[in-house]
Amino acid sequence: MSKGKIAIVGIGEVPTGWYPERHEWDIIYDTCMQAVRDAGLNKNDIEGVLCSPAVGQPKLDSELVFGKLPEELGLKGCRDIASVNAGGATSANLLRMAEHWINTGIARIVLIMHATKYSSIDPNYLIKTFATAGMSMEWEYPFGTTYNGMIAMATTRFMNDNNISPEEMASIPVAFRKWAELDPNAMFRKPLTVEKVLSTRMISTPLHSMECNMLADGGAALVVTSPEMAKKICKTPVYMLGEGARYCQATVTQRTDDLLARMYKEAAADAFKQAGLTIKDMNILELYCAYPILMPILLMVLGVCKGGKDAIRFIAEGNTWPGGKLPCSTIGDALSRGHTGSGVGFAYLVETARQLMGKAGERQVKDCKYVLMNCAGGSGMNMIFEIFGRNLK
Amino acid sequence: MSEYAKPLPVIQPWSKKFWEAAHQHKLIMQKCNDCGKLVFYPRKFCPGCWSANLGWTDVSGKAKVRTFTITVAGVEQAFMPDLPYVLAIVDLEEGIRMMTNIVDCKSEDVKIGMDVEIAFRDCTDEISLPVFRPAKQ
Numbered sequence: 001m002s003k004g005k006i007a008i009v010g011i012g013e014v015p016t017g018w019y020p021e022r023h024e025w026d027i028i029y030d031t032c033m034q035a036v037r038d039a040g041l042n043k044n045d046i047e048g049v050l051c052s053p054a055v056g057q058p059k060l061d062s063e064l065v066f067g068k069l070p071e072e073l074g075l076k077g078c079r080d081i082a083s084v085n086a087g088g089a090t091s092a093n094l095l096r097m098a099e100h101w102i103n104t105g106i107a108r109i110v111l112i113m114h115a116t117k118y119s120s121i122d123p124n125y126l127i128k129t130f131a132t133a134g135m136s137m138e139w140e141y142p143f144g145t146t147y148n149g150m151i152a153m154a155t156t157r158f159m160n161d162n163n164i165s166p167e168e169m170a171s172i173p174v175a176f177r178k179w180a181e182l183d184p185n186a187m188f189r190k191p192l193t194v195e196k197v198l199s200t201r202m203i204s205t206p207l208h209s210m211e212c213n214m215l216a217d218g219g220a221a222l223v224v225t226s227p228e229m230a231k232k233i234c235k236t237p238v239y240m241l242g243e244g245a246r247y248c249q250a251t252v253t254q255r256t257d258d259l260l261a262r263m264y265k266e267a268a269a270d271a272f273k274q275a276g277l278t279i280k281d282m283n284i285l286e287l288y289c290a291y292p293i294l295m296p297i298l299l300m301v302l303g304v305c306k307g308g309k310d311a312i313r314f315i316a317e318g319n320t321w322p323g324g325k326l327p328c329s330t331i332g333d334a335l336s337r338g339h340t341g342s343g344v345g346f347a348y349l350v351e352t353a354r355q356l357m358g359k360a361g362e363r364q365v366k367d368c369k370y371v372l373m374n375c376a377g378g379s380g381m382n383m384i385f386e387i388f389g390r391n392l393k
Numbered sequence: 394m395s396e397y398a399k400p401l402p403v404i405q406p407w408s409k410k411f412w413e414a415a416h417q418h419k420l421i422m423q424k425c426n427d428c429g430k431l432v433f434y435p436r437k438f439c440p441g442c443w444s445a446n447l448g449w450t451d452v453s454g455k456a457k458v459r460t461f462t463i464t465v466a467g468v469e470q471a472f473m474p475d476l477p478y479v480l481a482i483v484d485l486e487e488g489i490r491m492m493t494n495i496v497d498c499k500s501e502d503v504k505i506g507m508d509v510e511i512a513f514r515d516c517t518d519e520i521s522l523p524v525f526r527p528a529k530q
Contacts, residue, residue: 127469137403139434140492142522144399144464144472149480152462160460160505204480205463212467251434253482253490 003274004392006099007230007237008353010039010223016216016338016347017187024060024117025072027219032073032113035221040233041109044077046070046223048107050094052114053085055341056129057121069113079107087134087377088290090114091345092384095240098224108229115219116340126215134378136251148212150252150379151291152204158293159206162308166206170197171316172292173210173335178321180332182362185347187216187338211292216338220346222353227392236357241277241370242387244270250381264301264383268372271385276393277370279303284355284365285320285328286348286373292335295320295328298374327365330355345375356390397516399471408435410449416521418513422489424450433489454511456483456525459490463500479503483525497526 012034014027036043049070054060063069070078080101086093091114098110118126127146135141159169171194180186192210200209230237246263249255272278279302289295296311304326305311314320320328331337331351334344352371354360370389376382404412407423414421423432427444431452438445461481468476479495481503495503496512508528513521 124470127467131469136434136492137400138405138408139402142400142402143492143494143524144468144475144478144480145492146464146468148467149462149464152464153460153480153482156462157460157505202465203467204465207462209466253492 003241004227004239005103006095006224007227007234007239008222008224008388009230009234009237010035010037010041011350011353011357012036012038012221013185013347013350014219015185016218016340016343018119019217020119022117022217024057024115027115027117027217028069028113029073031115031219031221032069032111035111035223039223041223043073043075045109046075046111047077047079048098048101048110049075049078049081050097050110050112051081051083052090052094052342052346053083054116055087055133056126057117060115060117064115075111085342087381088288088342088345089375089377089382089384090342091349092243092245092375092386095224095349095386099240102224102226109223109225111221111223113219113221114340114343114346116343117217118215118341119217134250134381139251139253146204147379148204148207151293152207155206155291155293158297158308162312164308164312166198167194168312168316169206169211169292170194170208171312172295173197175295175315175318175320176329176333176336179330179363180336182322183331183337184361185218186332186336187214188332188336207291211335213290213334213339216340218338218340218343218347220343220350222349236390238353238356238388238390239392240386241389241393242271242273242275243384244268244272244274245382245384247382248380250378252379260380260383261297261301264298267383268302268385271372271387275387275389277387279372281370282372282387283327283368284330284352284371285326286331286352286371287329288333288344288348288373288375289329290334290339290344295333299328302372322363330360330363330365348373348375352388356388399475399516401516401520402522405435407437407447411435412520414449415513415523416519418521420452420454420511420523421449422452422487423447431487431489433491452485452487452489454485455528456485456491456509456511458482458495458503458505458507458509459484460505461495461503463503481525483509491523494522494524495526496524502527
């Protein structure tokens with residue numbers, strides 16, 4: 001990804017939640033039409049379509065990968081379509097592909113989309129899909145691994161090393177919920193307390209059910225183009241300013257103790273360097289955490305907080321909440337938003353654009369100029385940081 | 394033992410010896426005869442130096458619990474009869490990190506840093522899974 005080579009000019013999203021009556025193509029129609037209209041474009045202006053594969057949904061996956069979307073929506077100007085799959089890091093990879101298409105002239109205006117509908121899929125099939133996705137079928141799965149279990153083990157160690165109590169950990173889902181209360185697209189919006197989190201059923205120690213994700217339906221779409229074209233068609237284009245990525249091994253047991261922190265720091269440093277900005281310039285950190293533990297870890301890695309205890313205190317004292325010193329994860333993360341497979345990365349991308357376009361309603365962070373977001377795939381196979389701004393600096 | 398309902402490891406040609414030994418209740422590790430690196434999980438070529446000259450060596454089976462979780466809910470049907478079970482990551486004396494289960498003790502007695510030793514869970518006529526139990530004093 002090069003600095004300032006693409007801009008987001010339109011966004012579309014449907015509420016995340018459990019909507020068995022909503023057809024998966026309803027999601028696609030709604031999000032894609034919203035995004036094209038938001039950009040002030042005609043459907044036939046879209047020259048390229050990039051789809052997120054539909055994790056755990058074989059029928060929809062096959063339809064998207066094999067090119068149904070432009071035909072279904074009548075995108076007469078579409079020159080090509082493709083899918084790129086990197087699990088939870090798919091959103092960033094579709095942007096990379098879009099940049100290539102835009103800057104080589106394959107397609108001047110590209111539609112990027114994601115749709116997930118889990119409510120009509122057998123729950124046992126879904127549990128199995130996520131128990132085996134990104135897990136070793138030889139060295140992990142036979143022992144009864146799950147994503148909850150993997151993160152639970154990391155959380156056990158983090159709490160042990162930093163002397164963190166269950167009450168302190170529970171302040172993280174509470175911080176996420178503060179934003180979801182203000183987000184009409186979030187699945188869980190009722191006010192939440194530490195006591196409530198700890199009163200929910202234990203899933204995998206130390207994680208209670210409100211510290212784990214709920215699978216959900218949802219979808220998002222974005223229209224992306226070159227900065228030159230963006231200025232002509234959009235009053236508030238959102239520019240990609242920097243990106244950094246590191247591979248972190250696929251299997252949890254292949255990671256040495258310091259690997260993740262080291263790789264995360266390097267990836268963030270690359271993104272800041274490319275953007276010519278620092279953490280102090282960021283108005284929002286759209287931290288895609290998936291589970292509570294990643295929030296304090298990312299705050300440490302990014303240099304916002306010194307240690308685990310400090311990071312937890314920073315969160316519990318409300319610094320990441322609406323009106324706080326450093327707003328973080330303004331969609332309420334996967335915990336409050338609902339987990340849509342590889343879709344949470346798209347939800348953060350749409351929210352990043354929304355905040356920078358000034359369209360975030362009750363969640364709008366004042367004078368928002370720069371946003372850092374992150375995404376990662378599998379059980380942490382990589383980490384990608386991306387920086388967006390409302391001006392080409 | 395044909396009623397084993399949980400998923401069995403999907404074995405690769407280069408890990409076959411590991412599982413044959415495990416069924417004899419022996420823990421062995423691949424070792425690169427060129428660079429000397431212990432290799433886990435088993436590979437076709439050494440991931441350190443790409444040598445094809447890989448052999449096998451016995452390891453002690455002594456380990457420390459790096460971290461763990463007591464799994465209580467949210468698992469596939471096949472694992473439900475086992476609930477609650479301890480999923481753990483252990484570090485072998487030889488510097489190898491493995492995913493495993495801690496068995497033969499109360500789940501609430503498992504602690505980070507505790508000493509454990511290899512045990513084997515016989516699953517089928519061919520497969521025994523390497524699990525760990527508290528080390529004998």
